[in-house]
Structure formats: structure tokens, C-alpha cells
Amino acid sequence: xxxxxxxxxxxxxxxxxxxxxxxxxxxxxxxxxxxxxxxxxxxxxxxxxxxxxxxxxxxxxxxxxxxxxxxxxxxxxxxxxxxxxxxxxxxxxxxxxxxxxxxxxxxxxxxxxxxxxxxxxxxxxxxxxxxxxxxxxxxxxxxxxxxxxxxxxxxxxxxxxxxxxxxxxxxxxxxxxxxxxxxxxxxxxxxxxxxxxxxxxxxxxxxxxxxxxxxxxxxxxxxxxxxxxxxxxxxxxxxxxxxxxxxxxxxxxxxxxxxxxxxxxxxxxxxxxxxxxxxxxxxxxxxxxxxxxxxxxxxxxxxxxxxxxxxxxxxxxxxxxxxxxxxxxxxxxxxxxxxxxxxxxxxxxxxxxxxxxxxxxxxxxxxxxxxxxxxxxxxxxxxxxxxxxxxxxxxxxxxxxxxxxxxxxxxxxxxxxxxxxxxxxxxxxx
Numbered sequence: 001x002x003x004x005x006x007x008x009x010x011x012x013x014x015x016x017x018x019x020x021x022x023x024x025x026x027x028x029x030x031x032x033x034x035x036x037x038x039x040x041x042x043x044x045x046x047x048x049x050x051x052x053x054x055x056x057x058x059x060x061x062x063x064x065x066x067x068x069x070x071x072x073x074x075x076x077x078x079x080x081x082x083x084x085x086x087x088x089x090x091x092x093x094x095x096x097x098x099x100x101x102x103x104x105x106x107x108x109x110x111x112x113x114x115x116x117x118x119x120x121x122x123x124x125x126x127x128x129x130x131x132x133x134x135x136x137x138x139x140x141x142x143x144x145x146x147x148x149x150x151x152x153x154x155x156x157x158x159x160x161x162x163x164x165x166x167x168x169x170x171x172x173x174x175x176x177x178x179x180x181x182x183x184x185x186x187x188x189x190x191x192x193x194x195x196x197x198x199x200x201x202x203x204x205x206x207x208x209x210x211x212x213x214x215x216x217x218x219x220x221x222x223x224x225x226x227x228x229x230x231x232x233x234x235x236x237x238x239x240x241x242x243x244x245x246x247x248x249x250x251x252x253x254x255x256x257x258x259x260x261x262x263x264x265x266x267x268x269x270x271x272x273x274x275x276x277x278x279x280x281x282x283x284x285x286x287x288x289x290x291x292x293x294x295x296x297x298x299x300x301x302x303x304x305x306x307x308x309x310x311x312x313x314x315x316x317x318x319x320x321x322x323x324x325x326x327x328x329x330x331x332x333x334x335x336x337x338x339x340x341x342x343x344x345x346x347x348x349x350x351x352x353x354x355x356x357x358x359x360x361x362x363x364x365x366x367x368x369x370x371x372x373x374x375x376x377x378x379x380x381x382x383x384x385x386x387x388x389x390x391x392x393x394x395x396x397x398x399x400x401x402x403x404x405x406x407x408x409x410x411x412x413x414x415x416x417x418x419x420x421x422x423x424x425x426x427x428x429x430x
Contacts, residue, residue, distance in 0.1 A: 005033040005345050008093060008114035010083050012039035012067055013047060015309035015330035016120035018403055020076050022338035028075030032342065035076035038095065038112065042067060042080065045143045046397055047122070048327055051177060053146035055184035056153065057191070057365075060143070062417040065404065081110065083121070086281030088302055093117065116304055116345060118337065119291060121277065123310035123325050125173065126270030126288070132247035133172075137267040140177060149266065153185075156263050161197055166205045170252055170262035172244055173269030174210030175218070176362055179227060181268065182208050183364040186234045207237045207260060209252065211269065214240055218324070219360065222383055223370045230368055271325050273311040281305075286313050290322075295352035297337055306341075308333040314353070323355055327396065331403075332356065361393040369393050 007027070009020050020037040027033040043064040045053065052058035071078040081095030091114050098107040124141040127133040138149040153169075160167040169185065171178045189204050208215065208231065215231075215238060216224045228238050243255040251261040273289035283299050284292040290313035291299060297312065299305045309330035313322045323329045332355060340350045361371040369389035373382045384392065401410040 005115045006113060007033050007035045007116045007118070007341065007345075008038065008112055009036065009118040009120060010038045010093060011120035011122055011309070011311070012037055012041070012044050012078075013120060013122040013309060013330070014327050014400065015122075015334040016118070017044050017065070017067075017070075018331065018334040018400075019118060019120065019308075019338050021070070021074050021404055022334070023341065024071070024074040024076030026338075027342050033345065036079055036112065037067060037071060037076055038079045038081050038083065038093070039067060040080065040082040040098070041143060043143065044070075046327075046400055048176075048180075049397065050140050050143065050146045051181040051184050053143060054138075054140050054149045054153075054181060055188040056150050057184055057188050059417070060147075062413065064143070070404070079112065081107065081112075082276075084109075084276060086117075086283075086305075087111070088281045088305070091115065091117075091304065114304070116341060117306065118341075119277070119305065119307040119311055120309045120330075120334075121274050121311045123271050123273055125177070125267050126272040127267055128270055130244060130246060133267050136247050136249055137172070137265045139267055140181060149264075152264060157192070157200070160203050161200065164199075164203075166203050167264075168205045168207070168251075168262045169264045169266070170207045170209065170260055171266045171268055172209045172252060173267065174208055174212070174215030174238070174240070175268065176216065178208055178210075178266070178268040179215055179231070180362065180364070181266065182206055182231060182236055183234070183367055186236070187365040187367070201235075204235075205237075206235075207239065207262070209242050209244060209260060210238070210240045211243050212240065216362065219362070219370070220372050220383060223362070223372060226368075226370065226385070227362070227364065230364055234367070271310070277311060286322075288313070296350040297333060297353055298350070306337060308337060326360065327400075328358055328360075329355060331400070361389060361396065363390055363393040 007023060009016050020035055023035045028035045043066050045064045049058060053060055067078040083093050084096035085094030092111040095110045097105060097109050100106045125139050139145045156167055171182055189201050192200050214224045215228050231238055244252045245255050246253045247265060251259050253259055277291060278285055278289045283301050286292060290311055291307040292313045293299055293307050297306045297308050310325035315322050333353060336353045344350050359371060359373040363369040371384040371389040371392050
């Protein structure tokens, strides 16, 4: 394989960073290829953990990964930037101009050449063009968005404490993000009650709104019912079969004209790939902006362009639905491409990707957890809950750490997290 081969990976989420790490260690360190990771944010955070950042129960200092440092230690390079275009004829991606916090230009528009391009830009909530949502709602799709919500939460909580008013939080979307955020907010306020404001939990008025007939529609009915019962036991109002038609600073408006009042509004409904991918470079995309790929994870229009994770659409089999946008799918696709991309650059074919369904899990903070087992093993399709389900959910993150850092370093990082939790407050207080 020629040293000139340039592998460019756009997106430093679960799939992108895992792939860059693996290729950097195997191809980059050997000088067999130049591996470059492109992302607009300087650090990586495991996406299923974003709701804990938003609620203030996670210390990101112990969990985030700095791309620059990680790249230096693992044989690849990192470029800061946000992709805005794709020139397939010249085999280049276009990175838009970047500005600093003060509005000054930091980086001009740039072009990055590639021999193999991997698009792994993840996904975001889909506002479905509902009027007002983009103007007044918080989104929890990235670390900056989660931190922005947490800052707003602190301001509203302070105002609520000083004025002895209710703090009304409304979350639109009863999927895993909305449900997990609701539970984590309850835990955050329960912990905050121990720091001098015992009435804070009573002032929290949280509403979860779901358009469908039940929360967690992708999970078995038993998990859905148990989760809703758990949330209602915590004092939350859960509204199902409720369609939101617009939003303003007073709250969400239902299709029957009624207002669901809120001081903080969160939109966690729907899933789509970033808007910048819609029809980019003439590639085929679906209605959710996802790039349609073949079983080899290559696009039909250009064999040098791959897509994986949440921004890719791949049917599991003939006539079957596309794979869901989950961390498990992204992880397995990154591992598959990591094993075969080097050989492909030497002229060999990439075998079809086959997804092994391990099931799905959900943690309701420290209150409960559920797991729906996958299509293999001794208990196919079974359901687990409680401590074992919480442990299983936590192990997903630990496996991600092991893949990025190796067993020894991941163990040290886990110990640092535990020690950090002992020396400081259990929630973010400022």
C-alpha cells in the first residue's frame, strides 16, 4: 500500500473516533497511510452520556477525550473544522470558515484531500420544522449544547430558589434521550436538596411529552410501561398521544390549542443526520439526511466514500428496515471498517457488514435500569432490570473506553473518575 494513501474521517463521535484510533495504531504508526480526523469540537464525549452533562451529574474533565492529545498518542492527526462541501472530482472535502467566541475569524475555508473518505457525523434531534422550536428550545445533541442547557438550568434554579417559584421543565420526546434526561434531572435536584435547598425537588415541575401512544416506543411494551410508572412515581407528568404544533417562550402548544407551560424547553424528538449531508456531493440521502450505503458501508455513487454510524442508512437484509441509529451499530461498523479498510486500499474487497444485535439498554439514573436482550444468547428477547441492567449499561461505556485507551489506561481513568467523585460535590454547582 502506498504511503500517499490519505484516509480522512469526518466526525469524532463513537464511530469516527474508534475508527481513527484503530487505523492510526495499525496503518498510521506503520507509515502505511495518513489518517486524519476532522471535528468542529476539540473534545469527544460518549454521546449516551450527554444527558448527565445537561443535568450536571457528570464531571466532563474525567470523561472527555481531547482529540489533539489522543491523536498524538495513537498515530493519526486531528484537524478542527466543520465540513460544508464535498468535491468528489478532486477528492477533497471543504471545511467552512471558523470563528472564535468573539466573532473573529480563526480559520479560513480550507480543503482537505483524501484517498478514502469516511463520513461519521452522527445525528441530531429532528425539529420537523415545528415553528419556534429552533428559537426557544434547548437541544442535547452535543457537548456544547448539553453544557448550554446546564448553564440555563442553573440560572432558572437560582431564580426559582430566590423567588420561591416553580421551575417548569418540559421535554418533547419520549425516546431514550428524553426519558434518560428526565430521570437524571430528578437525581440532580435530589442531590441539590442536600446543599442547602431542601424544597428544590418540590419546586421542580417536569413534563415529558410524547407524540406516540407510549414512551420508549422502540422498547418492549413492558419496559415502556415500567418506565412511565417510574417517572410518574418520581412526580413527573407524562403526556402521550400529544402532538406539539409550535413553541414560544411560554411553552409548547398542542394541536388542540392548549399550552404546556415551561421555563426550560428541551427538544429530544426524532432523529436525523446533520443538514449538511443532504444531497452532499451528489450522494444518495434519505428523508432523514442519512447517506444510503451498501453492505460494504460504501456509497453507491463513489466507492472511495464510506458512511457509518447514525449518519448512514443500511438495511440489515433484503426487505428489512434500516439499522437503528444506536451506539451499538456505530461501534460494530467502526470495528468492521477498521479491520478491512487497509486491505481495501491494497485492492482487496471489503466483506459485507453483518450486525449482531446485542439488544438495548436504558438507565434511569440511580432509580432503575432496563435491558431488552437481543437476538442471540441464552435469553433471546428477554428483559432484565435493576442492578444487573445498570451494570450492563455501565459496561457499554467501559468497553468504549477500553477500545480507545487500552485496558490499563482505561482502568486508570475509571479509578480517577471514582476518586474525583469522592473529593468533590456529586453535582455541578456552578
